[in-house]
Amino acid sequence: MIRTAIAATALGLLLVTGAAAHDEGKDAKVTIVYEHELPNAPGKSIKGILVEYGPGGSSPGHTHPTSAFIYATVLTGAIRSQVNDGPVKVYKAGENFSEMPGDRHGVSANDSKSEPASLLAVFVVDTDEKTPLTTPIK
Numbered sequence: 390m391i392r393t394a395i396a397a398t399a400l401g402l403l404l405v406t407g408a409a410a411h412d413e414g415k416d417a418k419v420t421i422v423y424e425h426e427l428p429n430a431p432g433k434s435i436k437g438i439l440v441e442y443g444p445g446g447s448s449p450g451h452t453h454p455t456s457a458f459i460y461a462t463v464l465t466g467a468i469r470s471q472v473n474d475g476p477v478k479v480y481k482a483g484e485n486f487s488e489m490p491g492d493r494h495g496v497s498a499n500d501s502k503s504e505p506a507s508l509l510a511v512f513v514v515d516t517d518e519k520t521p522l523t524t525p526i527k
Contacts, residue, residue, distance in 0.1 A: 417440060417446050417447065420441075421438055422439045426516055432517070433514070434513075435511060435512065435514075436511070436522065437509060438509070438510040439464075439508075440497075440508050440509075440510060442468070442498065442499035442507065444503050445501070446505075447497065447498035450494065451523045451525050451526055452524050453494070453512070454514055454515070454520040454521075456514050457490055457512050457513070457518075458487070458488070458489060459488040459512050460511045461487070461488075461509065462511075463480045463482050463484050463485065463507075463508045464507045465506055466507065467499070468497070468498070468499065468500060468506055468508050470494070470496055472494055472495070473492055473495070479500050
């Protein structure tokens with residue numbers, strides 16, 4: 390039930406915003422589905438990012454702006470993820486994880502070689518942030 394609501398919300402935001410999309414990493418489609426300044430938190434904004442992986446798809450290791458708190462929910466399939474030096478974990482549809490400001494996201498990948506997977510990442514970030522939302526680790 391919660392998974393359906395989240396997926397419907399992501400799809401609805403995608404349709405309403407006419408979202409901008411670009412490819413990032415092997416077989417990863419990244420789409421901004423929502424952006425809004427937070428009226429009760431001056432200087433902060435919320436951004437919803439839909440990440441869709443094809444079978445076996447992944448994104449390179451990356452960081453996010455140091456002002457960003459991220460809450461991610463797996464919408465479909467299963468996502469393999471590692472934050473900082475923690476263990477590599479697999480999150481299935483309906484499960485979630487978060488990243489604190491300054492965290493390093495070393496692994497972000499579809500756990501299946503035959504089925505697609507997707508997640509919705511919700512960023513709370515400084516409104517005037519100039520750093521890209523995702524920067525590859527060198």
